[in-house]
Amino acid sequence: MGRGKLRIYLGAAPGVGKTYAMLSEAHRRVERGTDCVVGFVEHHGRPRTEVMLHGLEEVGRRELVYRGAVFTEMDVDAVLARGPAVVLVDELAHSNVPGSRNGKRWQDVAELLAAGIDVVSTVNIQHLESLGDVVESITGVRQRETVPDEVVRRADQIELVDMSPQALRRRMAHGNIYKSDKVDAALSNYFRPGNLTALRELALLWVADRVDEYLQAYRGEHNIRTTWQARERIVVGITGGPEGRTLIRRAARLAEKGAGGEVLAVYISRSDGLTAASPKELAVQRTLVEDMGGTFHHVIGDDIPSALLEFARGVNATQIVLGSSRRKAWQYVFGPGVGATVARESGPDLDVHIVTHEEAAKGRGLPVARGARLGRPRIIWGWLVGVAGPVVLALTLSNVDADLGLANDMLLFLSLTVAAALLGGLLPALASAAFGSFLLNWFFTPPLHRVTIADPKNIVAIVIFVGVAVAVASVVDLAARRTHQAARLRAESEILSFLAGSVLRGETTLDALLERVRETFAMESVALLERAGDGEPWTCAGSVGPAPVERPEDADVDMPVGDHMALALSGRVLPAEDRRVLAAFAAQAAVVLDRQRLQQEAERARTLAEGNRIRTALLAAVSHDLRTPLAAIKAAVSSLRSDDVAWSDDDEAELLAAIEEGADRLDNLVGNLLDMSRLQTGTVQPLIREIDLDEVVPMALGGVPEDSVGLDIPESLPMVRVDPGLLERAVANIVENAVKYSPEGQRVLVAASTLGDRVELRVVDRGPGVPDDAKDRIFEPFQRYGDAPRGAGVGLGLAVARGFAEAMSGTLAAEDTPGGGLTMVLTLTAAAGRARPRAELSAQVTS
Numbered sequence: 001m002g003r004g005k006l007r008i009y010l011g012a013a014p015g016v017g018k019t020y021a022m023l024s025e026a027h028r029r030v031e032r033g034t035d036c037v038v039g040f041v042e043h044h045g046r047p048r049t050e051v052m053l054h055g056l057e058e059v060g061r062r063e064l065v066y067r068g069a070v071f072t073e074m075d076v077d078a079v080l081a082r083g084p085a086v087v088l089v090d091e092l093a094h095s096n097v098p099g100s101r102n103g104k105r106w107q108d109v110a111e112l113l114a115a116g117i118d119v120v121s122t123v124n125i126q127h128l129e130s131l132g133d134v135v136e137s138i139t140g141v142r143q144r145e146t147v148p149d150e151v152v153r154r155a156d157q158i159e160l161v162d163m164s165p166q167a168l169r170r171r172m173a174h175g176n177i178y179k180s181d182k183v184d185a186a187l188s189n190y191f192r193p194g195n196l197t198a199l200r201e202l203a204l205l206w207v208a209d210r211v212d213e214y215l216q217a218y219r220g221e222h223n224i225r226t227t228w229q230a231r232e233r234i235v236v237g238i239t240g241g242p243e244g245r246t247l248i249r250r251a252a253r254l255a256e257k258g259a260g261g262e263v264l265a266v267y268i269s270r271s272d273g274l275t276a277a278s279p280k281e282l283a284v285q286r287t288l289v290e291d292m293g294g295t296f297h298h299v300i301g302d303d304i305p306s307a308l309l310e311f312a313r314g315v316n317a318t319q320i321v322l323g324s325s326r327r328k329a330w331q332y333v334f335g336p337g338v339g340a341t342v343a344r345e346s347g348p349d350l351d352v353h354i355v356t357h358e359e360a361a362k363g364r365g366l367p368v369a370r371g372a373r374l375g376r377p378r379i380i381w382g383w384l385v386g387v388a389g390p391v392v393l394a395l396t397l398s399n400v401d402a403d404l405g406l407a408n409d410m411l412l413f414l415s416l417t418v419a420a421a422l423l424g425g426l427l428p429a430l431a432s433a434a435f436g437s438f439l440l441n442w443f444f445t446p447p448l449h450r451v452t453i454a455d456p457k458n459i460v461a462i463v464i465f466v467g468v469a470v471a472v473a474s475v476v477d478l479a480a481r482r483t484h485q486a487a488r489l490r491a492e493s494e495i496l497s498f499l500a501g502s503v504l505r506g507e508t509t510l511d512a513l514l515e516r517v518r519e520t521f522a523m524e525s526v527a528l529l530e531r532a533g534d535g536e537p538w539t540c541a542g543s544v545g546p547a548p549v550e551r552p553e554d555a556d557v558d559m560p561v562g563d564h565m566a567l568a569l570s571g572r573v574l575p576a577e578d579r580r581v582l583a584a585f586a587a588q589a590a591v592v593l594d595r596q597r598l599q600q601e602a603e604r605a606r607t608l609a610e611g612n613r614i615r616t617a618l619l620a621a622v623s624h625d626l627r628t629p630l631a632a633i634k635a636a637v638s639s640l641r642s643d644d645v646a647w648s649d650d651d652e653a654e655l656l657a658a659i660e661e662g663a664d665r666l667d668n669l670v671g672n673l674l675d676m677s678r679l680q681t682g683t684v685q686p687l688i689r690e691i692d693l694d695e696v697v698p699m700a701l702g703g704v705p706e707d708s709v710g711l712d713i714p715e716s717l718p719m720v721r722v723d724p725g726l727l728e729r730a731v732a733n734i735v736e737n738a739v740k741y742s743p744e745g746q747r748v749l750v751a752a753s754t755l756g757d758r759v760e761l762r763v764v765d766r767g768p769g770v771p772d773d774a775k776d777r778i779f780e781p782f783q784r785y786g787d788a789p790r791g792a793g794v795g796l797g798l799a800v801a802r803g804f805a806e807a808m809s810g811t812l813a814a815e816d817t818p819g820g821g822l823t824m825v826l827t828l829t830a831a832a833g834r835a836r837p838r839a840e841l842s843a844q845v846t847s
Contacts, residue, residue, distance in 0.1 A: 002116055003113055003114060003116065004112060004113040004114075004115070004116050004117045004118045004119060005113075005118045005119075005156040005157075006109070006113055006118075006119050006121065006154070006155040006156055006157075007025075007118070007119070007120045007121070007155065007156060007157040007158075007159070008092065008120075008121050008122065008123060008152060008155045008157070008158050008159070009021050009022050009120075009121070009122045009123075009159050009161050010122075010123060010124075010125060010152070010158055010159065010160050010161065010203060010206075010207065011122070011123075011124050011125065011160075011161045011162075011203070012124070012125050012162070012163075012196065012199040012200040012202070012203040013124060013125075013126070013168060013190075013191070013195075013196055013199050013200075014124060014177060015163075015168055015171055015172060015176070015177035016161050016162065016163040016168060017161050017163065018122035018123075018124075018161045019041060019042070019043065019049050019090055019122055020048065020049055020052060021159070021161050022041075022088055022090070022120050022121070022122055023041065023049070023052035023053065023056070023088070024052065025120060026038070026056055026086070026088055026120065027052070027055065027056070029086055030055070030056065034085055034086055035084045035085040035086065036056070036057075036084060036085065036086040036087070036088070037056070037057045037058065037059055037079070037082060037084040037086075037087055037088070038053065038056050038057065038058040038059065038087075038088045039059055039074050039079050039087040039088055039089045039112075040061065040073070040074035040088075040089055040090055040091075040105075041053060041058075041088055041090045042090050042091060044177075046176060046177070048176070056088075059074075059075060059078050059079050059082055059087075060075060060078060061073060061074060061075055062074070062075040062078070062100075064097045064098075064099050064100060066097050066098055066099065071097040073096050073097055073100050074089060074105065074108055076101050076102075076108050076111055076112070077101070079112060079117070080111070080112070080115055080117075083115075083117070084117060085117070085118060086117070086118045086119070086120060087112060087117055087118070087119055087120075088119075088120050088121075089105065089108070089109055089112070089119055089120070089121045090121065090122050091105060091121075091122060091123070092105055092106050092109065092121040092122060092123040092127075092147055092151075092152075093105070093106065093123050093124075093127035093145045093146055093147040094145060095144075095145050096108070104147070106147045106148075106151050109121060110151075123147060123152060125199060125202050125203040125206060126139070126143050126199060126202075127143055127145060127146050127147055128146065128147065128149050128152060128206070129146040129147065129148050129149055130149045131202060131206075132146060134202065135199070135202075138194075138195055138198045138199065139190055139195050139199075140758075140827075141190060141755060141756035141757070141758065142756060142757055143756065144756070144757055158207060160203060160204070160207045162200070162203070162204075164200075165193045165196035165197050165200065166193070168191070168196055169191055169193065169196070172191055190755060190756075232254075232255060232261040232262065232318050232319065233261075233262045233264060233315055233316060233317040233318055233319075234251045234254055234255050234261065234262070234263050234264070234317065234318070234319045234320075234321060235264050235265075235266055235308070235311065235312045235315070235317045235319070235320045235321070236248055236251045236263060236264070236265045236266065236289070236294075236320075236321045237266060237268070237308050237320065237321070237322045237323075237338070237342075238265055238266070238267050238282075238285055239267070239323075240267060240281050240282045240285070241281070241323075242281065243323045243357040244265075244281065244285045244323075245284070245285060245288055246323070246355065246357045247321050247322070247323050247355055247357075248263070248265055248285060248288050248289050248292065248294070249288075249292075250321060250353070250355050251263045251265075251294075251319075251321045252292045252293075252294070254319065254321070254353070255294075262294065262295075263289060263292060263293070263294030263295075264294060264295050264297060264315060264317070265285065265286075265289040265294055265295070265296050265297065266296075266297045266298075266299055266308065266311055267282060267296075267297070267298050267299070268299045268300070268301050268304050268307045268308060268311075269298065269299075269300060269301075269522060282519075283516075297311070298519050299311055300522050304338050305338050305341040305342045305345065306345075308320070308338070308342055309342060309345060309346060309350075312346075312350060313350075317350065318350070318351065319350070319351045319352075319353060320342060320346065320350055320351070320352045320353065321353045321355060322338065322339045322342060322352065322353070322354055322355070323339075323354070323355050323356075323357050324339070324354055324355065324356045324357060325337045325338070325339055325340075339352075339354050378423050378424060379423075379424045379425070379428070380424075381423045381424065382420050382421075382422075382423035382424015382425060382428035382429075383420075383424055383428045383431070385416060385419045385420045385423055385424070385428070385432070386416065386417065386419075386420030386424065386428035386429060386431050386432030386435070387428075387431060387432065387435060389416040389419070389420070389432070390413055390416055390432060390435050390436045390439050391439070393412055393413065393416060393439075394439040394442075394443050397409060397412070397443070397444070398443055406440075406444055406445065409440060409444050410440060413436035413437075413439070413440060414436075414468060414472065416432055416436065417429050417432040417433050417436060417472065418472055420432040421472070426474065429470075429472075430470060433466055433470055434466070437466045496581065496584050509592070509596075510528065510541070510542040510589065510592045510593055510596060511542055511544060513585070513588060513589055513592050514526045514527075514528060514542055514543065514544045514589065515544045516585075517567070517569070517582075517585045517589075518544055518545055518569075520581075520585075521557075521569065521571075521574060521578065521582065522571065522572070523545070523556075523557075523569045523570060523571035523572070524545050524546065524547075524570050524571035525543065525544065525545030525546055525547060525548040525549070525569070525570045525571070526543065526544050526545060526548070526567065526568070526569050526570075527540050527542070527543035527544075527548035527549055527550075527555075527567075527568045528540070528541045528542045528543070528565070528566075528567055528568075528589050528590075528593065529541065529549075529550075529551070529552060529565065529566050529567075529568055530564055530565040530566075530593075531564050531565075532564065533564060534563075534564075536564075538550060538551050538552070538566075541565075541593055542589075542593070545570070547570070548568070548570065549568045549570055551568075552566040552568050554568070554570075555568035555569055555570055556569060556570050556571060556572055556573050556574075557569040557573060557574050557579075557582070559579065559582050559583055559585075559586040560586075561586045561587060561589070561590045562590070565590055566586075567582070567585065567586035567589055569582075629662040629663070629666040630662070630666065632658055632659075632661075632662040633658075633659050633662040633663060633666070636655040636656070636658045636659045636662070637659065639655055640652065640655055640656075664703075686722075686723035686726055686804075686807050686808050687723050687725075688721050688722065688723055688808065689721070689722075689723075689724070690719040690720070690721055690831040691719060691720060691722060691724055692717070692719055692720075693713050693717060693720060693752050693759065693761065694713045694715070694717075695724075696722075696724050696727050696728050696731065697711065697713060697731055697750060697752075697761070698711070699728055700727075700728045700729075700731035700732040700735060701732070701735060701750075702732075703732055703735075703736055704735055704736055704739045704748075705739070707747070708739050708742070708747060708748060709735060709739065709747060709748045709749075709750055710747045710748070710749050710750065711750050711751075712749065712750070712751040712752070713750075713751070713752045714752065714753075717752055717753075717754060717759060718754065718759060718830040718831055719830070719831040720759050720828040720829065720830055720831060721808075721809075721828070721829045721830070721831050722808045722810070722828055722829075723804075723807075723808055726804040726807060726808060727804070727808065727828075729800070729801075729804060730800070730801040730804040730805055730812070730826065731750075731761070731763075731801075731826070733797035733798065733800055733801040734763045734797075734798070734801050734812075734824045734826065735748060735750065735763055736797060737797050737798060737824075738763050738764075738765040738767070738822070738824065739765075741765060741767035741768065741822070742765045742766060742767050742821075743766060743767065746765070746766045748763060748764065748765050749762075749763070749764040749765075750762070750763050750764075751764070754830065757829070757830050757832075758827050758828065758829065758830060759827070759828045759829075759830045760825055760826070760827050760828075761825075761826040761827075761828065762823055762824070762825050762826075763823065763824040763826070764817050764821065764823045765817065765821045765822055765823075766817065766819070766820060766821040767821050767822060768821075769816060769817070769820060769821055769822050770814060770822050775813075775814040778798055778814065779798050779799055779802045779812070779814075780799060798812075798824075801826075805826055805827075805828075808828065808829075809829055810826065810827050810828045810829065811825075811826075811827045812824065812825070812826050812827075813825050813827075
């Protein structure tokens with residue numbers, strides 16, 4: 001019996017229609033006569049999905065009792081006993097109730113597949129294990145139910161069920177996904193347009209990568225080396241010259257013409273030292289290509305055309321964009337150039353675009369920063385001219401009847417020696433001088449075809465020839481060395497100038513600087529190490545690249561910076577002349593590290609200054625805002641104690657009420673001032689324990705009129721991990737603020753709901769609301785929005801509430817109330833030990 005096949009419907013978020021699509025596929029298979037059953041499908045009360053279950057055979061579920069509640073799970077044994085051809089299993093990432101056959105539903109599916117049963121399942125992109133951190137950063141919700149990526153990747157078919165964020169939110173608002181009491185919370189949190197757009201992009205990119213994997217695997221299995229133009233991938237070959245920006249923009253325009261086009265900029269550097277390109281220009285071009293949605297790649301390769309073609313074929317590129325050569329006409333004697341070579345060897349599967357630009361044919365402005373080392377082709381040509389050239393010249397002159405004379409013959413041989421020096425350096429020139437003098441003696445000085453020389457004048461002539469040849473070769477080689485050294489110094493000066501300028505302007509972080517070191521010297525990893533003193537262990541202050549070393553002794557190259565810091569590089573050993581630039585990089589790395597630490601110190605100083613500002617504001621509040629309730633209390637007491645006025649019972653009651661009201665206001669103000677002081681000094685130490693919200697929230701409403709607040713706290717909510725005292729004070733401040741700004745006759749709604757592993761308490765009012773640009777300012781101390789009177793408080797209520805929420809690992813944020821008003825959302829951590837009924841679990845977590 002063969003293994004069954006797995007088909008997965010992948011969605012970006014709950015409600016896009018995965019289960020509906022799966023059930024539609026089941027009806028199509030049943031109509032074709034396939035034995036298809038429902039192993040587990042959860043319709044979550046959605047009428048249209050529930051209707052799709054009609055006409056399909058369902059295998060009975062297994063009931064399990066857990067913590068006093070009854071849950072149902074898929075009965076794997078019953079499905080295996082039934083033995084259908086296809087089984088529907090919803091919610092692949094679902095965690096089974098303890099006591100089930102397997103801990104995860106995808107493990108149940110693995111058993112069914114092993115038994116030869118085909119499975120059709122569903123999963124959302126946020127449940128993939130590798131995307132947990134990404135999804136949490138987008139939505140703020142950590143998915144506790146996940147499925148390993150490999151399980152989904154091994155599926156025989158993956159079909160994306162897509163829906164625009166706007167359509168999904170309309171479906172949510174109509175009540176087609178969650179119950180009506182969950183709609184507002186969902187639309188304001190997980191189902192925000194930005195969240196849905198980001199999740200949709202994740203799903204599309206993940207499926208696109210999966211398609212690429214299928215394509216690459218197929219090409220590998222069939223040994224296909226040609227490019228398949230299923231997707232436009234445009235490789236831009238850049239040299240670090242000014243024309244690179246033109247090439248990147250041209251490639252971006254080409255990519256826009258095809259759907260899903262992708263731009264990959266690649267810079268190929270040689271493996272023998274400093275790069276030839278300007279680091280500043282490369283950085284600009286890297287930023288440009290990334291701004292246009294492309295990627296930048298740094299590749300090491302001595303044969304640039306081969307390396308470029310290998311990279312392009314490796315990424316299944318369809319087009320290569322290169323710039324017109326900057327060579328002058330005479331420089332083509334050294335070879336056809338990169339563009340012509342790539343165009344000739346690309347084959348029919350790669351289109352090569354040669355783009356003209358302003359720098360074409362103006363000569364290479366970038367220095368070749370490789371010391372006096374010459375490329376292999378030039379050295380070979382030098383030896384050919386120095387050794388083979390004299391032979392060809394001697395044979396040619398021997399077969400020509402014209403007698404040019406020994407002096408002219410020597411000048412011709414001398415020209416070959418100079419050419420050998422220009423091409424291959426000193427050694428080919430010396431060989432050319434020695435071999436040329438031998439051929440002159442053999443062919444052109446009597447007696448011919450003998451090593452001896454009869455005429456002493458000819459001896460002097462040949463000696464002079466050898467001397468002049470050696471001198472000319474030495475001068476030419478020295479000039480070439482000086483030229484290369486000047487070019488190298490120019491390259492170093494460009495690097496150092498850009499480095500110093502960027503660091504002085506504060507544009508370079510430590511990681512960016514270390515990455516520049518790695519790219520400049522073609523290293524695998526770079527680390528900045530430091531230690532407290534001699535004999536102390538080394539610690540890593542920053543690193544880039546895989547597997548950075550932990551000690552300078554383990555590095556291929558280490559550059560000390562002072563007594564207790566070193567820059568350690570791994571990858572290859574650098575030549576001595578490169579260490580000068582490396583020393584500058586190391587010194588600048590130390591400067592950047594010091595700057596970062598100074599910035600941290602400045603931030604701490606800013607925090608202290610903010611504390612001083614708060615204390616000054618506290619004194620101002622004590623001296624001004626506390627006087628109002630004190631004055632009211634004193635006036636009422638003085639009136640009661642007056643002997644010359646006979647107060648009636650009603651008058652006395654009114655004065656006593658004024659005293660009580662002033663005392664309450666005074667107590668509230670002093671409490672908030674003390675709480676703010678505790679928050680600013682960091683002395684708030686929450687005592688976290690698990691508690692139900694309905695034990696705390698009602699106690700927090702004692703300071704507002706009874707008929708001004710409506711409560712909606714379901715009993716099925718999980719417990720929360722909070723400090724009850726801090727939570728009560730925070731909720732009291734939020735509710736009092738909402739009641740203060742609510743219109744007459746409008747009740748403030750306090751509702752609670754769950755979202756993943758969080759519990760949200762939402763305080764909804766129908767007041768004037770707050771503009772978006774002021775939503776953060778209302779949480780700052782001593783801030784009151786609008787025209788609140790001075791007697792309304794010192795503006796600390798919301799600041800204290802947010803401080804207490806953050807002290808309990810929660811958050812407090814402001815949102816617009818649909819229809820007008822302001823909603824305060826207090827997010828708290830749910831306790832892990834309390835289970836919820838099945839309907840709540842399905843709707844909030846596994847859908």
